[in-house]
Amino acid sequence: MKQEERRQQTKQKLLDTTKELIREKGCDSLTMKDIMDHSGLSKGAIFHYVKSKDEIYAWVLKERNEMINRSFMGEVERGDKDFEGPLRKITETLHHLDDPADVSNKVLKYLIGKEDQPEVAEVLEEFYEQTLSFSKQWIITGQQHGVIPNTVDADKTAGLFVLISLGLRIRSSLTSAPATFSLQDYFSFLSDTLKPR
Helix, strand or coil: CCHHHHHHHHHHHHHHHHHHHHHHHCCCCCCHHHHHHHHCCCHHHHHHHCCCHHHHHHHHHHHHHHHHHHHHHHHHHCCCCCCHHHHHHHHHHCHHHHCCCCHHHHHHHHHHCCCCCHHHHHHHHHHHHHHHHHHHHHHHHHHHCCCCCCCCCHHHHHHHHHHHHHHHHHHHHHCCCCCCCCHHHHHHHHHHHHCCC
């Protein structure tokens, strides 16, 4: 097995184990020892890749963003000059935004509570920038394929979409009351904003 392949398998094992443990225990009570015990990886193997569980939590956030991006780009590469296909892929992969049990929402809430720590602040900024970059790229890709009007300002629109999606994620942890602006409303807003007239 090649070194890069082994590295990816170890990282994936850390990610999968961490996500499973977050579902069971939550973010606060999870320890690196828990991750070692459940993954079967040695302390040295884990600390070769990360310095803290917060770094693994950052991987959880990045992995979610990358999965959404792959799904969108895969739909675009199918070659249809159709607005609905790529938008449907995005909406299918964003179902987690208002789910308080979603691991990435739990991680985001946990990390925001530690944002005064420089390493965590950096992770949150990288997550925000990655989310913003992917959102902007989706709009630009849609414009290049003629399914989103060129009149849509990619920077501002991506910023607005990220703001709303982060708000939905945080709201899911704050209240169980019925939402006046639902996930379906967000998808309709996406469609109305981006669809050619």
